[in-house]
Amino acid sequence: MLGILVRRGADFAAAEDAVQDALVEAVRVWQADPPRDPKGWLVTVAWRRFLDATRADTARRRREGLVDEEPAAGPVPDTDDSLQLYFLCAHPSLTPSSAVALTLRAVGGLTTRQIAQAYLVPEATMAQRISRAKRTVSDVRFDQPGDVATVLRVLYLVFNEGYSGDVDLAAEAIRLTRQLATSITHPEVAGLLALMLLTDARRAARTAPDGSLVPLAEQDRSRWDTRQIAEGVHLLQTALARDRVGEFQAQAAIAALHADAARAEETDWVQIVEWYDELVRLTDNPVVRLNRAVAVGEAEGARAGLAALAELEDSLPRHTAVAAYLHERDGDLGTAARLYADAAHQAPNLAERDHLTRQAARLNAELSR
Known part of the structure; x- marks a missing residue:
């Protein structure tokens, strides 16, 4: 709908407002009188709302040439904009x-x-x-991608x-x-698609039947989508062969190393740390450094991971959860339980909060034995 209105001459902000108005109108009337052509109905209503708003705005008279003739109602081309x-x-x-x-x-x-x-x-x-x-x-013609x-x-x-x-x-x-x-043909386009496919391949194993999160190390890898993994690895190899490494290719390489391990214990954490080092060089992103601390903890031990974590701001999202995990790996269950509970309060969604709460409860139960 936005694409059609922009092509007809609406500026982006006005088109967005008109589309929102049309959607609200659809919610109001469709239940009682659903249209035969929902997309056509929405575009027609949105365009009329745009015309009404434009004609009512005297400060925008320069656009009147665009709206002298309203396009005839009819089927909307089935294109993806x-x-x-x-x-x-x-x-x-x-x-x-x-x-x-x-x-x-x-x-x-x-x-x-x-x-x-x-x-x-x-x-x-x-x-x-x-x-x-x-x-x-607001006054820009969207003709320069x-x-x-x-x-x-x-x-x-x-x-x-x-x-x-x-x-x-x-x-x-x-x-x-x-x-x-x-x-x-762009190596980072291929790298991003590879990253998405390799990540999405784990979707079925990410949650238990009750909806709770399953950490990567505990996932049933037989449920991973091997077709998506194979396609993602092929795309990544083709992109890396061009020798123009970017951040999405580096992230895809990390995802591929996880996918390559038949069991969590077989994960090549040393090589994953090397790819995180490359990502840090490319982006200097604090979230990348946070994930690198986890990888260092796996490759070199929890103490090394905690040392890498100490270099980062503790206000980073999921910093507390990472600290809890590394302290647990280091054997400090009391600190880990407290940090898991703190991380649960900071979690961005319900599934993650419940997972962290369960982790804290598990360690507290272990400590009370």
């Missing part, structure tokens, strides 16, 4: 961070809170960033939220990344 909208939102007039935030909010379906969590900033700060981005593009790197960042964050957050957007992110991979 999603990937095009991702590129349009990555507009050259926006900074990469603003472009990502705008796309995640307007096209990716994420809430401002979810985007703020992904960027490790307060929700109010992210709301201001998105508002500024909308103001920046943005760069691939920004689109990849958006797709990665949409997948990550869909895979581990409140909304299941992972399949859509994979679909769009696969679509992008068929249209351009």
Whole structure:
């Protein structure tokens, strides 16, 4: 719907408002009178709302040429504009961070809170960033697509939220990344698709029948999707052969090393630490350093992992949970139980909170024997 309105001449912010109005109207009337062509109905209502708003706004008379003739009602072409909208939102007039935030909010379906969590900033700060981005593009014609790197960042964050957050957007992110991979040859596009496939391959084993989280080391690896793993590994090998390593290829390499281990005990943690070192070099991302501390703890022992963790800010998301895990590995069950309980209070979602609460209860029960 956004794509159609933008092509007809609506600016992005006005198109977004009109689409939201149409969706609200659909909720109001569809239960009693569902349309034969839902997409056509929505586009028609959204376009009329845009026309009404434009004609009522005397400050926007320069757009009247666009709306003198309303397009005749009829079937809406069955085209997928999603990937095009991702590129349009990555507009050259926006900074990469603003472009990502705008796309995640307007096209990716994420809430401002979810985007703020992904960027490790307060929700109010992210709301201001998105508002500024909308103001920046309010009078811009969306005819200059943005760069691939920004689109990849958006797709990665949409997948990550869909895979581990409140909304299941992972399949859509994979679909769009696969679509992008068929249209351009770029090692990081292939790397991102490989990362998504290798990560999503573990989906069936991530939760127990009661819905509780199953840590990677405890997952039933026979439930991993071997077809997705094989495709992801092939894509990764092809991308790495171009000798233009980027952060998504490095992350995919780590995921592939996990997938290569038939049992958790066979995981090549030394090589995983080496790939995390490469990721730190490429990104200097604090979350990458946090994950590296876990890998160091597995490869060199819990004390080494705790030493790596001590170099990081304890305000990082999941820092407390990592500290609890490493203290447990080091044999300090009392500290670990306390930290698991603290981490549960900080958990970003219910499943993770319940898992950490159970970990704390398990250690407390062990200590009381």
